[in-house]
Amino acid sequence: MDLHCERLGKKLGGLGRGPFGHVYGYELVAVGEDATDVTLYCDWSGIPDETREVVTLPVVPVHMLEASLDNLDRIMAGAGK
DSSP states (O other), X not given: OOOOEEEEEEEEEOTTSOEEEEEEEEEEEEEETTEXXXXXXXXXXXXXXXXXXXXXXXXXXXXXXXXXXXXXXHHHHHHTO
């Protein structure tokens, strides 16, 4: 069994702007031939101090982060068909 880890992330920004400095992503670790542990991560370390003063983190509500895990599960379950 070849166990390895992959990270899929995205930098978020706005229309006509570059990334704000935070990254949301998934860390995928194979734990078996047909199983993967998934961790959703949020890295806000790149957000400038002046932005932190006016923005409440996390920007994305927790229920939407949880829904993204459900979406990933649905997509990956369909990929095996």
